[in-house]
Amino acid sequence: MKPAPFEYHAPTTVDEVTGLLASHGGEAKVLAGGQSLVPMLNLRLARFEALVDIGRVDALRTVARVNGHLRIGSMVRQCDVEESAEIGAAVPLLARATPHIGHFQIRSRGTVGGSIAHADPAAEYPAVALALDADLEIAGPSGTRAVTASTFFTGTWATVLEADEVLIAVRFPVWGEESGFAVDEVARRHGDFALAGTAVGIQLRAGVVVRAAIALFGLASTPVRAAAAEAALVGSAVAGLDLVGIGHAAVAGLDPPEDLHASSALRRRIGAATVTRALGRALEEAGVA
Amino acid sequence: MSTHLVSMTVNGIERHARVEPRKTLADFLRDDCRLTGTHLGCEHGVCGACTVMIDGRATRSCLVFAVQTEGGRVTTVEGLAPDGELNPVQAAFEAEHGLQCGFCTPGFVVSATALLERNPSPTDDEIREGLSGNLCRCTGYQGILRAVHRAAQSMGARQS
Missing domain, CATH: 3.10.20.30 (Beta-grasp domain)
Structure with missing residues (x-):
């Protein structure tokens, strides 16, 4: 046994989850799919007084259309996203990000909410949530609140979640016709976290971009929107777009982290290339639709 | 405790x-x-x-x-082989030299079995992707790749 000892709770309702988190006064951690948390526990990079396993809370496994959004429960697993025709049709960007996550043996357990709450800056789902302006439903001892993805992520592995709160669902906006979506990333090996990557949504009307969403991951302490590049795209005709130039514009001003896998400058160049490629595929799909 | x-x-x-x-x-x-x-x-x-x-x-x-x-x-x-005999995936690993020291083999056999359940006739690329979450440090992956192809063929032949 590698992890330090902890108490284990397996509640079946959200109220019990928040009650247990509160009763441990910040010393308890939510366990969802465990594909990031358990390695950290096994390596003793993290230890907690208690784990609150949300895997038996059935209410967190539902998927439903609500007011132009697809509401996905936080315990919906990544393998379910891959296999769900409903999610693939309503939120194609989420479906397309999924095969990039780890390996299929990881996606058997990993969850939508777990990935977003873990908030790894190089992870795909946080970038998808940010690109699509998803709303994150959070439950705490005094009720629920919703936070937009643009304010949810505060740093590497850090979010606005309080110690007695739990992410219960993510509401992804469903885009209309003439939309295209793509995820592009570069990793050293298949299944590794990306050195850099991009999630893109594009909507056209009569050959003109009317909506552009570009979120970059692996290039800062949180996923970031390429706001200037988006602004340059909206209102432009598809014909004649300089996708390489937009890629460079998207990463201008970023100061990506540096490690043994890639320098800051290399990450920026890879980031620009992934923007160009993802945009190209998204535009093509939007134009064909 | x-x-x-x-x-x-x-x-x-x-x-x-x-x-x-x-x-x-x-x-x-x-x-x-x-x-x-x-x-x-x-x-x-x-x-x-x-x-x-x-x-x-x-x-x-x-x-x-x-x-x-x-x-x-x-x-x-x-x-995977409750009767003590090799199942088609295990037999294919033996036939194609898909194992040397054998340490990684149980994981490869389970992953390959899961892969073939979802995709009974995978391409080279699909096998590589399906097994990319398993590491082998001595056999080399070419024999394992051949083994999964052989297993797919023998399982397909058995079903038809």
């Missing part, structure tokens, strides 16, 4: 044990069930040697606690 009574079906047999919450499913299988076919390499989800099926899905048993699998259905490499 608090312990929990866990019950689950392992290879079709009901198993019970009292375990600490921090005991991984891999340790439960090896220590409590005495099923040592599930190997532990890295113990943090990288090498894939500990891959088992939980409720029909290939999963890293070092990244799941036994208590999380309460009431579940687990299949280990021992459960």
Whole structure:
């Protein structure tokens, strides 16, 4: 046994989850799919007084259309996203990000909410949530609140979640016709976290971009929107777009982290290339639709 | 130290044990069930040697606690060939030299089995992607790739 000892709770309702988190006064951690948390526990990079396993809370496994959004429960697993025709049709960007996550043996357990709450800056789902302006439903001892993805992520592995709160669902906006979506990333090996990557949504009307969403991951302490590049795209005709130039514009001003896998400058160049490629595929799909 | 009574079906047999919450499913299988076919390499989800099926899905048993699998259905490499004979995947690994030292083999066999259940006739690329979560340090992957192709052929022939 590698992890330090902890108490284990397996509640079946959200109220019990928040009650247990509160009763441990910040010393308890939510366990969802465990594909990031358990390695950290096994390596003793993290230890907690208690784990609150949300895997038996059935209410967190539902998927439903609500007011132009697809509401996905936080315990919906990544393998379910891959296999769900409903999610693939309503939120194609989420479906397309999924095969990039780890390996299929990881996606058997990993969850939508777990990935977003873990908030790894190089992870795909946080970038998808940010690109699509998803709303994150959070439950705490005094009720629920919703936070937009643009304010949810505060740093590497850090979010606005309080110690007695739990992410219960993510509401992804469903885009209309003439939309295209793509995820592009570069990793050293298949299944590794990306050195850099991009999630893109594009909507056209009569050959003109009317909506552009570009979120970059692996290039800062949180996923970031390429706001200037988006602004340059909206209102432009598809014909004649300089996708390489937009890629460079998207990463201008970023100061990506540096490690043994890639320098800051290399990450920026890879980031620009992934923007160009993802945009190209998204535009093509939007134009064909 | 608090312990929990866990019950689950392992290879079709009901198993019970009292375990600490921090005991991984891999340790439960090896220590409590005495099923040592599930190997532990890295113990943090990288090498894939500990891959088992939980409720029909290939999963890293070092990244799941036994208590999380309460009431579940687990299949280990021992459960893939219950009659003591090699199943088509195992026979193909033998025929194509898909193993040398054998340490990684249980994980590869379980992953390959899961891959072939979803995709009975995978391409080279699909096999490479499906097995990219399993590391082998001595055999080399070419024999393993051939073994999965052979297994796909023999399983297809058996069904038709």
